Structures are given as C-alpha cells and as structure tokens.
Amino acid sequence: MKTEPRKLAMITGASSGIGFELARVFAKNNYDLIINSSSNSLMDKVDELKDLGVEVTGVIADLATREGAEELYMKANYAGRPIDVLVLNAGVAVGGEFLENDFEDELNLMNLNMVYLVYLAKKVMKDMAQRNEGKVLFTSSIAAEMPGPYYATYAASKSFVQSFAEAIRYEMKDTGRNITVTALQPGPTDTNFFERGNMEHTMVGESDSKDDPAQVAQDGYEALMKGKDHVIGGSIKNSIQAAAAKVMSEKQRASIHGNMTKPDSMKQ
Ligand SMILES: NC(=O)c1ccc[n+]([C@@H]2O[C@H](COP(=O)([O-])OP(=O)(O)OC[C@H]3O[C@@H](n4cnc5c(N)ncnc54)[C@H](OP(=O)(O)O)[C@@H]3O)[C@@H](O)[C@H]2O)c1
Structure with missing residues (x-):
C-alpha cells in the first residue's frame, strides 16, 4: 500500500518552551521537522524528536541577525523540499x-521578534504562494492586546506581530491565495521566558x-489546522483577560498589566 509522503514544518525557537512543544505536536502528527534556535542545546532536542519517528533537521542560527535568518532559509531549502508549515x-x-x-538588548528583541520574523515570513510565504499552498503560525501573545509597562518593547513587539499576522491573513484571502495565517496568543506560560x-x-x-507549554502548543496546532485567525492559548483565564482588555481604557490596561510586570512587584 502506498503511503502519503510526510509534510514538512519549520519551527523557530524550538529548543525549549512553547517552540519545543510545538515541534513535539507536529512530530506526533507525522510531520518532518526543521527546527531552529541560536544555541547548541537545539541538537539534544533534534535527537529527542527523532525518537518520535520523523526526520528532524536542526539549524542553529541567530534569528536576531540577517545572516542568521538567511542561513536558516538557505539550509531549509537545501534539501529541495517545500515547507508546508512555517511556525515563527x-x-x-x-x-x-x-x-x-x-x-542593545532591546535591539536584539526588536530584530528577533519583528524584523527577521517579517523577513522569514516573506521568504517562505513567497515559496508557498508559488505552490499556492501553506500554513503559517505566529507566536504572538495576549500582551499584544495591551500596553506592557516594564517590558514595553516586548508588548509593543507582540502588538506588531498580531497586527502583522491579521493583516497578511486578510491579504492572503483577499488575493485568493491558499495560505492561512494564524496567531497563537499565549498567556503566562511555564517556560524559560x-x-x-x-x-x-x-x-x-x-x-x-x-x-x-504543551497545552499552549496543542491549542496553537489545532487552531492552525482549522485555519483560524487566532487562538488564545492555555487556560480559560487568558481568554477572560483578553476579552476584558478589549473593553478597558488604555490606561486601565496599562495599569493592570504593569502591576504584573513591575520589577519586585511580589514584595509590595
Ligand atoms: N512564556 C510565556 O509566558 C509567553 C507568553 C506569551 C508569548 N510567549 C512567546 O512564546 C514564544 C516562545 O517563548 P517561550 O515562552 O517558549 O520561551 P523560551 O523557553 O525562552 O523559548 C524561546 C525560544 O527562542 C529561542 N531563541 C531566543 N533567541 C533566539 C535567537 N536570537 N535566534 C533564534 N532563536 C532564539 C530560544 O532558543 P536558544 O536560547 O537556543 O536560542 C528558545 O528556543 C516567544 O515568542 C514568546 O514571546 C511566551
């Protein structure tokens, strides 16, 4: 009996946390993987994921740099297989x-969370457009819904990702392309973050x-497969928080968020 060839998913930031769990979900669903992160710890994860019976390629590359983003794109294309799913x-x-x-830390954040995310989305989605097929998942955040005092550049970067994802999702539909775009919006998740x-x-x-993070990843995978525009990952409290944020003033949202993110806020 002829079996279907496995599809290929490329996942960035897959050496730990939500990214590693996303890689596990894709492997369990019979996807071959190209996984990336910037440190050598990625290679231990390659071996762990291979045990799930799929092909796994690890590419260590710093995605806060143009060279790193280019290297990942080049190496991902080296085998000549199309990327069916892109997870940024x-x-x-x-x-x-x-x-x-x-x-310098903020520049690193902006380059990683926004600049080279856009670069990789453009490169891979152009290839998807040639085949008129593809799925893209962005890890955004519920922080995208509100100003984030005491990690201001981070929350702003996630608002960028959320807006960008929603806009290009619209463009894909409006131009009749068979490419779906989904934003995963986790709340506070138990990772190295x-x-x-x-x-x-x-x-x-x-x-x-x-x-x-395993639950958040599962939520993201399911939303992506259903072609949803976004999903609030994790527990119901995140959905309640995101819904409440939509009816609050900007000042209220900043105040509530800032109470949670202020340094040493536990001591007060
Ligand atoms: N945890 C939360 O509460 C939470 C909530 C909402 C959204 N998120 C989002 O979820 C995503 C994953 O974060 P996480 O919570 O899973 O944290 P994490 O465990 O720290 O994972 C971050 C991943 O990004 C990789 N990474 C960091 N800098 C990189 C670079 N310059 N180039 C390539 N890879 C890099 C890390 O690997 P290396 O160290 O090996 O490079 C790691 O694999 C992030 O986009 C984060 O903003 C997290």
Whole structure:
C-alpha cells in the first residue's frame, strides 16, 4: 500500500518552551521537522524528536541577525523540499524600566521578534504562494492586546506581530491565495521566558498558575489546522483577560498589566 509522503514544518525557537512543544505536536502528527534556535542545546532536542519517528533537521542560527535568518532559509531549502508549515515562534522579552534597560538588548528583541520574523515570513510565504499552498503560525501573545509597562518593547513587539499576522491573513484571502495565517496568543506560560527576560522577580514571573507549554502548543496546532485567525492559548483565564482588555481604557490596561510586570512587584 502506498503511503502519503510526510509534510514538512519549520519551527523557530524550538529548543525549549512553547517552540519545543510545538515541534513535539507536529512530530506526533507525522510531520518532518526543521527546527531552529541560536544555541547548541537545539541538537539534544533534534535527537529527542527523532525518537518520535520523523526526520528532524536542526539549524542553529541567530534569528536576531540577517545572516542568521538567511542561513536558516538557505539550509531549509537545501534539501529541495517545500515547507508546508512555517511556525515563527522564537521570541524574547526584556524586562525592567525602559530608562534602565540596555538598548542593545532591546535591539536584539526588536530584530528577533519583528524584523527577521517579517523577513522569514516573506521568504517562505513567497515559496508557498508559488505552490499556492501553506500554513503559517505566529507566536504572538495576549500582551499584544495591551500596553506592557516594564517590558514595553516586548508588548509593543507582540502588538506588531498580531497586527502583522491579521493583516497578511486578510491579504492572503483577499488575493485568493491558499495560505492561512494564524496567531497563537499565549498567556503566562511555564517556560524559560521570564528568567531569560529578567522578569523572574515580578508578580507574573513568580506566579505558580502559569500554563503548561504543551497545552499552549496543542491549542496553537489545532487552531492552525482549522485555519483560524487566532487562538488564545492555555487556560480559560487568558481568554477572560483578553476579552476584558478589549473593553478597558488604555490606561486601565496599562495599569493592570504593569502591576504584573513591575520589577519586585511580589514584595509590595
Ligand atoms: N512564556 C510565556 O509566558 C509567553 C507568553 C506569551 C508569548 N510567549 C512567546 O512564546 C514564544 C516562545 O517563548 P517561550 O515562552 O517558549 O520561551 P523560551 O523557553 O525562552 O523559548 C524561546 C525560544 O527562542 C529561542 N531563541 C531566543 N533567541 C533566539 C535567537 N536570537 N535566534 C533564534 N532563536 C532564539 C530560544 O532558543 P536558544 O536560547 O537556543 O536560542 C528558545 O528556543 C516567544 O515568542 C514568546 O514571546 C511566551
């Protein structure tokens, strides 16, 4: 009996957290994988994912740089297989007061979360357009729905991703292209994100009710497969928070969000 060839998904930021769990969901659903992150720890994950019975290629590349983004795109295309699903998930936060934070860290954030995300989306979606087929998942955030004091550039970057995803989704439909675009909006999720972003000593960083990244990834996968525009990942409280944010003033949203992200907010 002839079996269908496996499809291929490319996932950025897949060495840990939500990205790794997304890679696991795709592998369990019989996708071959190209996974990326910027550190050597990625290669341990390649081996772990191969145990699920699919082909896995790891590409270590820094997606906060143009060279890194180009390298990932080139290596992904080397085997000549089309990318059926693109998951742009890699992202970092920079916690703390804007006036105290280092601009180089913020530049790294903006390059990774926005600039080279746009670059990779453009390169891969042009290829998808040639075949008139493809699916794209962006890891956005519920932080996209509100200003984010004490990680201002991060929340702004996620508003950018959310708006960008919704806009190009519309364009794909409006121009009759068979490419779907979905935004995954997690709430606080139990990953390395807070420690890496210098946010572990905040109310949100120390909260013990964060979501399981495996559940968030499953929610993202299902929404992508259904061709939904967006999904609030994780527990119901995130959906309630996102809905409440829509009816609050900008000032109220900033105040509530800022209480959760203020450095040492647990001590107050
Ligand atoms: N955790 C949350 O509460 C939360 C909530 C909403 C949205 N999100 C979003 O979810 C996404 C995944 O974050 P996470 O929570 O899973 O955190 P995480 O565990 O820290 O994962 C971040 C991933 O991005 C990779 N990465 C970081 N810098 C990179 C670079 N310059 N080039 C390539 N890869 C890079 C990391 O790998 P290396 O260190 O190996 O490079 C890692 O694989 C991010 O976009 C984040 O904004 C997270």
